Amino acid sequence: MQGSWNGGKAHYRCRYPSAYGLANRVDHPRSVYVREDAVLPRLDAWFARLFDPANLDATVAALTATDGDDTAPAEIERCRRTLANCEQRLAR
Numbered sequence: 001m002q003g004s005w006n007g008g009k010a011h012y013r014c015r016y017p018s019a020y021g022l023a024n025r026v027d028h029p030r031s032v033y034v035r036e037d038a039v040l041p042r043l044d045a046w047f048a049r050l051f052d053p054a055n056l057d058a059t060v061a062a063l064t065a066t067d068g069d070d071t072a073p074a075e076i077e078r079c080r081r082t083l084a085n086c087e088q089r090l091a092r
Contacts, residue, residue: 003036010036051083 004013014032051057060076 004033006033012036012039056080056083 001012001014004011006013011033014034014081016026016030016032018027049055064076
């Protein structure tokens with residue numbers, strides 16, 4: 001996916017070479033455009049739910065479970081402080 005402008009609006013464009021689709025027996029249009037304003041509100045809402053303080057422990061647990069890394073509690077706390085700092089700066 002790459003950003004592009006189409007009709008004066010921001011879009012994400014997926015260009016799928018037809019030769020690749022044919023070689024892999026995948027039926028895919030040559031180009032697909034998705035308007036950014038159609039994607040961002042849902043994406044923002046999803047991220048807001050994931051990183052809401054009420055869900056943060058579950059989100060961190062899910063993220064750390066995916067890579068098999070046993071992140072030290074000190075590292076997790078450092079990340080929480082960094083996130084809190086970013087939230088304060090965004091609020092300003």
